[in-house]
Amino acid sequence: MAARGRSRRTLSFSVDSVGINRGESLPPTLQQPTPVFPVMEQKPLPLTGGEEAEYLLALKQDFRGAMRSLPCFIQPAAALRDVERYSDKYHSSEHTDGLMDWTPDWQRFPRELRIHVKKPARDGVSVTRSDAQLAQKKKKKKVREKEEVLLKLETLQKKEEQQSEEDDDNAEQKKKQEDDDADGEEEYDEEEFEEVILYVTCDGSNQSMWTGSGLTKGSVLQETDYIMSYFDNGEDFGGDSDDNMDEAIY
Amino acid sequence: MTAQEVRLCGLLLREHFGEVVEKVGTQLLRSGAQNLRTIIHETGLSVDLVKKSLMVLVQHGACLFSSGRKGPGSPTEYRSGCDRILRILRYPRYIYTAKTLYGDTGELIIEELLQRGHMTMSGTVKTVADRLTQNMEEGRSMDYSEVSSAFSKLVETHFLQRCPPLAGAGTADSTNPAPGATPATPSTPAAPPTPESFPDCYKVPHMTLVGRGKRQLTAEDGEDQRNAKRQKMDPEAHGDEGIYWQVNFERFHLHFRDQAIISAVANKLDQTSSEIVRTMLRMSEVTTSPAATCTKPLSANEIFRSLPASYNIPRPILDQYLTLLVDDPMEFVGKAGESGGGMYVVNLHRALANLARATLESVVQERFGSRSARIFRLLLRKRHLEQKQVEDFAMIPAKEAKDMLYTLLSQNLVQLQEIPKTPDYAPSRTFYLYTVNQLPTARMLLQNCYKTVANLIERRLFESKESKRLLEKSQRIEAILASLQASGAEPEQLTEVEEMITAPEKQQLDGLRLHINKLDSAENQVDETIFRLESDVNSTATS
Numbered sequence: 140m141a142a143r144g145r146s147r148r149t150l151s152f153s154v155d156s157v158g159i160n161r162g163e164s165l166p167p168t169l170q171q172p173t174p175v176f177p178v179m180e181q182k183p184l185p186l187t188g189g190e191e192a193e194y195l196l197a198l199k200q201d202f203r204g205a206m207r208s209l210p211c212f213i214q215p216a217a218a219l220r221d222v223e224r225y226s227d228k229y230h231s232s233e234h235t236d237g238l239m240d241w242t243p244d245w246q247r248f249p250r251e252l253r254i255h256v257k258k259p260a261r262d263g264v265s266v267t268r269s270d271a272q273l274a275q276k277k278k279k280k281k282v283r284e285k286e287e288v289l290l291k292l293e294t295l296q297k298k299e300e301q302q303s304e305e306d307d308d309n310a311e312q313k314k315k316q317e318d319d320d321a322d323g324e325e326e327y328d329e330e331e332f333e334e335v336i337l338y339v340t341c342d343g344s345n346q347s348m349w350t351g352s353g354l355t356k357g358s359v360l361q362e363t364d365y366i367m368s369y370f371d372n373g374e375d376f377g378g379d380s381d382d383n384m385d386e387a388i389y
Numbered sequence: 390m391t392a393q394e395v396r397l398c399g400l401l402l403r404e405h406f407g408e409v410v411e412k413v414g415t416q417l418l419r420s421g422a423q424n425l426r427t428i429i430h431e432t433g434l435s436v437d438l439v440k441k442s443l444m445v446l447v448q449h450g451a452c453l454f455s456s457g458r459k460g461p462g463s464p465t466e467y468r469s470g471c472d473r474i475l476r477i478l479r480y481p482r483y484i485y486t487a488k489t490l491y492g493d494t495g496e497l498i499i500e501e502l503l504q505r506g507h508m509t510m511s512g513t514v515k516t517v518a519d520r521l522t523q524n525m526e527e528g529r530s531m532d533y534s535e536v537s538s539a540f541s542k543l544v545e546t547h548f549l550q551r552c553p554p555l556a557g558a559g560t561a562d563s564t565n566p567a568p569g570a571t572p573a574t575p576s577t578p579a580a581p582p583t584p585e586s587f588p589d590c591y592k593v594p595h596m597t598l599v600g601r602g603k604r605q606l607t608a609e610d611g612e613d614q615r616n617a618k619r620q621k622m623d624p625e626a627h628g629d630e631g632i633y634w635q636v637n638f639e640r641f642h643l644h645f646r647d648q649a650i651i652s653a654v655a656n657k658l659d660q661t662s663s664e665i666v667r668t669m670l671r672m673s674e675v676t677t678s679p680a681a682t683c684t685k686p687l688s689a690n691e692i693f694r695s696l697p698a699s700y701n702i703p704r705p706i707l708d709q710y711l712t713l714l715v716d717d718p719m720e721f722v723g724k725a726g727e728s729g730g731g732m733y734v735v736n737l738h739r740a741l742a743n744l745a746r747a748t749l750e751s752v753v754q755e756r757f758g759s760r761s762a763r764i765f766r767l768l769l770r771k772r773h774l775e776q777k778q779v780e781d782f783a784m785i786p787a788k789e790a791k792d793m794l795y796t797l798l799s800q801n802l803v804q805l806q807e808i809p810k811t812p813d814y815a816p817s818r819t820f821y822l823y824t825v826n827q828l829p830t831a832r833m834l835l836q837n838c839y840k841t842v843a844n845l846i847e848r849r850l851f852e853s854k855e856s857k858r859l860l861e862k863s864q865r866i867e868a869i870l871a872s873l874q875a876s877g878a879e880p881e882q883l884t885e886v887e888e889m890i891t892a893p894e895k896q897q898l899d900g901l902r903l904h905i906n907k908l909d910s911a912e913n914q915v916d917e918t919i920f921r922l923e924s925d926v927n928s929t930a931t932s
Contacts, residue, residue: 186910196481202480202481203404206405206406211505213409213442243444243448248444251440251464
């Protein structure tokens with residue numbers, strides 16, 4: 140430390156043993172990082188060609204292409220664009236069909252990785268037990284709500300009818316009538332109930348019912364009456380090459 | 390898990406599984422074992438996407454899960470390793486090897502298993518039979534029994550193995566508790582059991598599967614859906630539910646190692662010596678463990694009897710060849726005794742070390758020239774040399790030798806060793822010796838190889854992205870052409886469609902394809918170097 144500033148000519152290593160002779164200067168110090176693509180003194184060897192290398196190349200490219208179409212290739216949902224569009228509702232669920240092709244053996248995976256299918260079951264295979272229960276619960280809830288609404292309407296109707304009847308019926312008769320009405324209500328409600336159930340099951344399994352009748356697949360999957368090209372917003376038009384602009388785009 | 394390895398693994402995951410899996414995979418690789426909630430938090434993806442990616446990774450064996458460190462009640466932890474994901478680079482080589490050994494059927498079986506990760510035997514046989522039937526002529530189809538026999542052969546030679554059944558793993562759902570595995574105790578986390586620790590690893594299950602491959606017909610949409618539904622509705626049980634198979638990469642690596650040794654002998658000596666070495670390796674296939682330093686000793690009599698019939702060399706000539714092989718400086722074959730006409734072994738680890746050394750020397754030669762390579766070989770042989778001695782032994786003038794040594798030193802291929810004469814390390818009284826350590830240098834070059842492959846992949850992705858529009862257009866036109874030809878169009882229509890691509894675009898496309906093919910083949914070739922360096926590093930680490 141004491142000798143630091145005194146003599147600048149001595150270096151930290153002995154000059155002789157490393158091989159620098161007198162009169163030679165050290166190479167200039169580096170002032171910036173080395174270039175990213177330095178010039179190569181020797182050209183690299185060419186690749187080994189041959190039948191085997193070509194076959195391996197073809198195998199590699201085929202494998203890559205095949206992996207893209209398998210269900211294990213997970214595409215994220217398309218990036219949201221600046222403004223929400225009505226057609227997004229129908230376009231966004233087109234991609235997820237590929238994932239349902241793969242039915243994993245759930246016993247080989249930890250329980251926490253199970254995914255619940257959100258769409259109503261098309262065919263009962265790819266839905267696990269818990270999913271089927273969820274679907275049934277949802278159906279029951281729907282049915283119960285509808286039932287409650289219908290019950291309310293019925294009771295209101297009955298009340299109006301009862302008020303319009305004679306008021307000097309005694310309590311028992313009233314009660315009887317009420318019981319009868321209640322029974323009638325129940326019967327009526329059961330019929331309503333059945334109708335409601337039919338209505339709900341029609342909704343839930345519409346795909347399986349309507350598939351054979353020749354409706355196009357896209358519309359049935361997305362539960363609309365229009366084919367999917369109805370929802371093209373025309374933003375893809377004109378995105379093709381603008382080279383050779385001899386003709387105008389109308 | 391070096392930065393280069395993680396980067397390369399990320400690119401491989403992106404190409405084969407998509408960007409979502411890439412994010413989850415790199416998160417696992419960078420931060421070690423984590424539970425689901427941490428992964429979701431760190432990657433910022435939705436819960437469903439993370440769950441799906443984890444399932445994909447577990448399915449392909451890239452990720453292992455176990456119960457948490459704090460005991461059986463804690464959430465499951467997922468961990469991933471670079472090695473398994475780096476194998477993806479070598480998939481084409483595995484498929485090609487299966488083709489050379491077991492024909493098209495074997496090739497397709499290995500390809501299916503590599504694509505799907507784990508599969509049951511019945512599933513594989515059906516899919517492969519269907520694929521083979523697709524490519525056969527009309528009216529012929531592939532029988533399931535042929536595919537099953539090819540599958541059994543692959544299992545017998547250990548190229549396929551059963552996936553290890555789960556032993557608990559934090560859930561109550563495992564139905565196949567392993568007979569020989571110890572369940573994880575709460576206090577000590579058990580290491581993941583290797584597939585070989587289970588006794589049934591290579592046993593083919595008894596399967597009832599009779600039939601032929603089905604050709605996929607182009608049915609109308611309505612019919613197709615009804616048929617598809619009917620197939621899904623009644624899954625047939627074939628008696629091998631729950632038994633999943635995976636490709637045994639280690640066995641393929643042993644095969645590659647043997648090939649490398651045989652071709653090295655053929656290059657250095659001649660064809661007959663390589664046949665002798667091939668015979669010795671074939672005889673010791675089943676008796677040698679994968680991590681063995683050398684094969685079991687074989688007597689010259691046995692070798693003589695087992696030579697292939699086409700090579701009927703007389704006995705004394707065989708002895709001469711064996712002596713030549715033993716005396717060769719590459720030390721592929723060693724002599725282990727005199728009984729039985731001489732006991733000979735193949736020195737596996739030494740052969741791998743020599744192959745790696747040859748790789749290092751050729752790297753130096755191609756990068757820096759043959760004189761630098763001479764200095765490098767000299768240092769490898771003589772271990773430690775001073776500056777003056779290097780100049781003398783290499784017979785290179787002092788100034789050039791100095792320059793070359795400093796270039797090699799700056800690239801870290803050569804190291805400087807100080808030997809002090811006095812305890813104060815004074816520079817004028819210290820010996821400075823140049824030396825080359827093979828193992829650290831091999832590791833450094835291995836990392837360079839990973840970086841190289843990652844750069845190649847990135848460049849390829851960049852090139853495809855630049856010309857994405859052009860590629861899409863050409864794909865569309867090919868699809869139109871194919872559909873027109875299938876429906877029988879006139880030649881004028883076909884030429885009209887072909888002319889939709891202009892001539893300069895065609896040139897651009899051709900150039901692009903050439904670049905992409907070059908980059909792909911370069912990846913394959915670098916992977917061969919990676920294999921050689923990796924096997925040497927791994928064998929030295931275990932020995």
